[in-house]
Amino acid sequence: MNYTEPNYISELVEKHEATIRAEWIENLQSSLIRNDTSLQEQLKRHCTQFLSLLAQATKGNSNDIESAKWDEVRHLLAEISVSRAKQGSTPTETATFVFSLKEVLFKLIRTELAGNGEALASVTLSISQFLDNLGLYTVEVFQKSRDQIIARQQQELLELSTPVVKLWQNVLALPLIGTLDSARTQVVMENLLQKIVETGAAIAIIDITGVPTVDTLVAQHLMKTIAAARLMGADCIISGIRPQIAQTIVHLGVNLEDVVTKATLADAFMVALTRMGASITFAKHD
Incomplete structure (x- = not known):
């Protein structure tokens, strides 16, 4: 695999998807506050979906997560963020879903690009850019969802506190x-x-x-x-x-x-x- 090819990251994810998914899920499960079966299954499903969509979005080496290529990735992250807000997760726990993938990918490219410092720096920068932006996006969506939930709860409390x-x-x-x-x-x-x-x-x-x-x-x-x-x-x-x-x-x-x-x-x-x-x-x- 040539790191100079525009589809390098996409091909990297597709080639090592099983390994990436297994290590990523293991890291995320260790940070779960509630480690019940339903959450574990949901986490596995979200990780599998995300890696598949990530491989598609990074074809052509585009890091602009606002572009149409990233629509499905953003939609999935929005769904995850809203779900986490309803479950009572914190912004940090929600953002960790994306940021924890960095460690797994960096470990993989250090092995693949050992001895090629220029290539390692270039790919690391590219991965950092789009994962950082995606992580910030999840926090923004999470915060908006939580604000809406709080506003709705406040309205319900107001109604409950004024019985006729x-x-x-x-x-x-x-x-x-x-x-x-x-x-x-x-x-x-x-x-x-x-x-x-x-x-x-x-x-x-x-x-x-x-x-x-x-x-x-x-x-x-x-x-x-x-x-x-x-x-x-x-x-x-x-x-x-x-x-x-x-x-x-x-x-x-x-x-x-x-x-x-x-x-x-x-x-x-x-x-x-x-x-x-x-x-x-x-x-x-x-």
Whole structure:
């Protein structure tokens, strides 16, 4: 095999594919955090696919991984990166899939090109270029996938942390826990309005007992939620007004004059029942 031929790397991989694959897989398996059978089989499949596609992509000695010749290689690496992100792997573990192949290939070419320093330097540089670029590509795809997963999980947590509960016929309760920011306010409004539409509720109790602090921004978010609910035909009652929160609201100059406020959810619920023409009576026990 002549190292000056454009297809040298491709021919090298094809000629020694079995050896390269076996040593590469052995190195990768030793770094697996979870060494179960399914992961091992997946790893073997990915290594076999990658080497086959690599042999095709390096024909002509092109190191430009953005070219059309490398499309299938990039597609496989993207698939692997997304899968690793879902499995909870780290960026380093994901990039190792590509970077660990360097050691195997360098060991092979040192043997094949022993005594030919110029050839060894040229081939080593070529392999380093495209493997480094492919490794960086896997990290980029992995990071994007993980960011998407985190964003989706955050959205799901927001939705789970803003449950709308039906307390009574036409009476809903929205208990808020934690900080009320712009993103969460949007989720709160969407969930509340959707529930109003579904149930035809006339009263919604917004309980802020679990909201640690109320500042101007939080107050504005509350007013927006109340305004949106009113547009849908439901009146709002705010419960959980503690002394310090009441003082803060007065200090901020927030106008809640046209909004009924109560100290506890129970008090707000009693107001809601009265408005609905219902009442609770307690049986006397002898």
